[in-house]
Every structure is written in C-alpha cells, then in structure tokens.
Amino acid sequence: MSRFYFYGLELWACFFGISLDATSVALLGLSLVLISGVLTFREVLAEKAAWNTLVWFSALVMMATLFGKLGVTQFLAEA
Numbered sequence: 001m002s003r004f005y006f007y008g009l010e011l012w013a014c015f016f017g018i019s020l021d022a023t024s025v026a027l028l029g030l031s032l033v034l035i036s037g038v039l040t041f042r043e044v045l046a047e048k049a050a051w052n053t054l055v056w057f058s059a060l061v062m063m064a065t066l067f068g069k070l071g072v073t074q075f076l077a078e079a
Contacts, residue, residue, distance in 0.1 A: 001038050004029055 008029035012022055020028075033039050045051075067073050 001033065004033050004036070004038070007032070 008025050011018070011020055011028070012025040030044070034041060034044065064073075
C-alpha cells in the first residue's frame with residue numbers, strides 16, 4: 001500500500017508536464033489500490049466517517065466557488 005502512496009505523491013508533486021490535479025491523482029490511486037486487491041470495495045465503503053467528511057467538504061467547496069463567481073463574497077466584504 002505504501003508503494004501506491006508514494007506513486008501518488010510522485011505523480012502529484014513531481015510531474016509538472018502531465019498537469020494532474022490532486023483529485024485526479026487521488027482517484028487514480030484509489031483505483032490502483034482497488035484493482036490490485038490491497039483493499040476491497042467493502043473496506044472502502046466501511047469508512048463511513050471519511051466519506052461523510054468528503055461529501056460535506058466537497059459541498060462546502062462547491063458553494064464557496066459558486067459564491068465567489070456570483071460575487072456574494074465580494075458583496076459581503078464590502079457591506
């Protein structure tokens with residue numbers, strides 16, 4: 001498993017010509033871990049707290065991005 005961790009870290013940090021973002025590298029790493037059989041899909045799904053955090057965090061980031069595009073944050077900063 002540590003091998004996949006270091007591959008992902010290397011892809012994310014060292015290969016600037018490929019221009020992979022962190023999300024793509026994370027999904028690629030998860031796919032490799034599942035395909036290789038290091039983890040099963042049931043084990044991944046059993047991490048309910050981690051998935052809960054991921055869902056809430058992604059929703060908050062999406063809302064913050066949308067508020068920035070709509071100018072809500074600038075409006076509140078000037079108010």
